[in-house]
Amino acid sequence: MGWIQSALSVxxxxxxxxxxxxxxxxLALQVDWMPLVRGGNNFCTxxxxxxxGLTGSTLTFEVTLLVTLACSxxxxxxxxxxxxxxxxxxxxxxxxxxxxxxxxxxxxxxxRHQICFDQSNQVFIRQGRPTPLLEVHALQLxxxxxxxxxxxxxxYELNLVLRDGRRLNVIDHGTLHAIRKDARILADYLGVSxxxxxxxxxxxxxxxxxxxxxxLRMNLFR
Numbered sequence: 001m002g003w004i005q006s007a008l009s010v011x012x013x014x015x016x017x018x019x020x021x022x023x024x025x026x027l028a029l030q031v032d033w034m035p036l037v038r039g040g041n042n043f044c045t046x047x048x049x050x051x052x053g054l055t056g057s058t059l060t061f062e063v064t065l066l067v068t069l070a071c072s073x074x075x076x077x078x079x080x081x082x083x084x085x086x087x088x089x090x091x092x093x094x095x096x097x098x099x100x101x102x103x104x105x106x107x108x109x110x111x112r113h114q115i116c117f118d119q120s121n122q123v124f125i126r127q128g129r130p131t132p133l134l135e136v137h138a139l140q141l142x143x144x145x146x147x148x149x150x151x152x153x154x155x156y157e158l159n160l161v162l163r164d165g166r167r168l169n170v171i172d173h174g175t176l177h178a179i180r181k182d183a184r185i186l187a188d189y190l191g192v193s194x195x196x197x198x199x200x201x202x203x204x205x206x207x208x209x210x211x212x213x214x215x216l217r218m219n220l221f222r
């Protein structure tokens with residue numbers, strides 16, 4: 001079975017193993033290092049935007065202009081095409097309306113996931129719920145390989161690590177340089193550290209058990 005192992009080694013993750021102790025923080029040894037949000041997007045959905053005010057500043061992760069224009073264009077063109085097709089009693093009207101609706105829903109979801117960090121009130125607001133900024137202990141950067149039906153890509157996520165070990169997702173998209181830059185901006189804004197594990201892979205003891213994968217290994221390498 002040596003040739004099978006050699007063939008499969010091509011697909012092995014060659015990144016160095018993650019050792020949470022490298023972050024020199026006890027909490028890093030306790031938190032989960034698996035991706036918090038399954039799936040992701042292969043394009044940049046949100047960017048950090050800093051605004052200065054009279055009493056303080058806010059840092060908001062806003063939907064990008066590209067996403068706004070793309071979704072608005074699809075919705076608008078979908079509505080126009082649907083009206084034309086309905087007037088002609090064309091069966092394609094329902095499909096066009098569905099595409100327009102899906103684009104609108106995606107934009108609504110992206111807007112809903114915007115997070116605002118407010119120094120003047122010392123809170124961050126996520127999905128309408130305020131949380132004290134002092135609850136944020138560190139930032140966590142992770143990579144997830146997303147395999148779709150037509151293409152595969154890496155998606156990167158930025159998470160807040162709270163003092164009690166809970167994690168909250170900030171953004172999750174496929175533009176590496178943008179998410180690292182925004183993580184640095186947020187870390188400076190909050191005065192916390194970044195635990196960047198994007199270029200590292202999880203050791204087996206930090207990964208969840210996968211019975212199917214274990215069974216495949218047993219059958220191939222026994």
